[in-house]
Amino acid sequence: MSHTAHIPSHRKPRQRASKSALRAGVAGGFLSTIAVAGAAGPAQAEPVTQTIEMPTIASNFSTAAAASAQATQQLALDIEKQADQDAAAEKAAKDAKKAHAEAVRKDEAKKKAEAAEKKAKAEAEAKERAERASRSTERTTLSASTGSSGSSSSGSSASAPSSSSNVSGSAASIVAFAKAQVGDAYVSGGTGPNAWDCSGLVQAAYRTAGIDLPRVSQAQSTYGTQVSLDNLQPGDILYWGGAGSAYHVAIYVGGGQFVGAQNSSTGTVQRSMDYDRPTGAVRVL
Template sequence: MSHTALIPSHRKPRQSASKTALRAGVAGGVLSTIAVAGAAGPAQAEPVTQTIEMPTITAGLSTTVAASAEATQQVALDLETQANQDAAAATAAKAAKKAKAEAVRKAEAKKKAEAAAKAEVKAKAEAAERASRASRSTERTTLSAPSGSSSSSGSSVSTASAPASSSASGSAASVVSFVQMQVGDAYVSGGTGPNSWDCSGLVQAAFRTVGVDLPRVSQSQSTAGTQVGLGNLQPGDILYWGGAGSAYHVGVYVGGGQFVGAQNSSTGVVQKSLDYDPPSGAVRVL
């Protein structure tokens, strides 16, 4: 066996005649086409003179940009406005809180001032009442002082210092008669008759029968005439309890150490001796 028998051959396999012819034809056709194009190219070439215009987008773009800028500016303005509103609201809330606190402080101060004023008024009233009681006590002591012919038990009353019973005359008699006719009537605060009275209402009505128009309240009635001493009383004189101008009770002296007055809701209108409730002073109107 030959030593080359097992070495494979490196020659290309033969192609068939039909494939060879096909390849030759294709190659020939391509070469022909190139030749024709080369021959015709320089003769048919013409310079390009037409300009192709690209669509212009500048106008639309500028409008879009402008709109976007305006929208951005509007947003910025809106944000600034909102910030200003928030700041104003915060300032207003702070001011309202401060005003409320100030109002509360003033209200408390006013309440304290009113309480202090009430306390002061009450203190003054209590002081006046104490002074009135002291004055009444002094008057009671004076009226109860025994006369030169006092008994061993000590005379209780005022008949020694008051004039003896004497018959009233004229207007004084009319006043005395009127008040004595009301004895037994009820006492009613603010009463002006005809069947119920308070102290000043009775006195006013009595003097009105003789054409004398007295003030309505006891404070004013206690200064309506000439002040007279309790040792110099005459029928028809107005008796008062408390200070002149600040009296809290009035009655009418009817003579003989007696007076008539609308005392209180328990007793009504009574006629009593002066030692029953010694007066503080007296005024003479008639």
């Protein structure tokens, strides 16, 4: 028996290949981890530096964007303001043109109205002159006829009562004078020769017959004898209202008609008693 067979071996037993591979893998993995960690360290430092600089860039960009937006908004406001001003100016021009046209139209209308008024006034004056000339002729004729009537009455006084001839002559004179004033104007307080009020006309008509009546209608309505409206004679005084408180008077001219200075609208007119029925009448002659 060999001596070496009983001596224990000091060499380690051979490890299995799988265990060797595992240990190698672990070691390799550890070393790889260290390598990766080492490599990762420097790579992370650079992004930190870039992260610090980016807020400054973003802030500058935001400020520029805000300024641009504000400028754009101001430009839009300026454009809108200018548009409003242009519209206002255009409207003002149109209004001025319209006002001018209206002023021209009114001026032309005023001139036409003034021309028409002047023409009407001239025609009225011409007509009034013609009427005055006609009335003057009638009055001249009336005076002549009254004089001749007076002479005839004087000549026939022996054959007829003087009172009867005087009444007829006076009545004719009063009626003729009243009719000659038809067309004259009515003026309150008027006593002629071309404008009358109601009592002024009656007073003037009776004055042609030599009779001086009271001036106002109230007194004229009681000056004489009250007579019925069914028994009137030319020359009688008609009155409206109560006797002594009459507000209007006129002269009965025969044929159911009267002559009176009515009002400012109609002037002196001859009308039927049916137009405005009087209240009563007095006979002075």
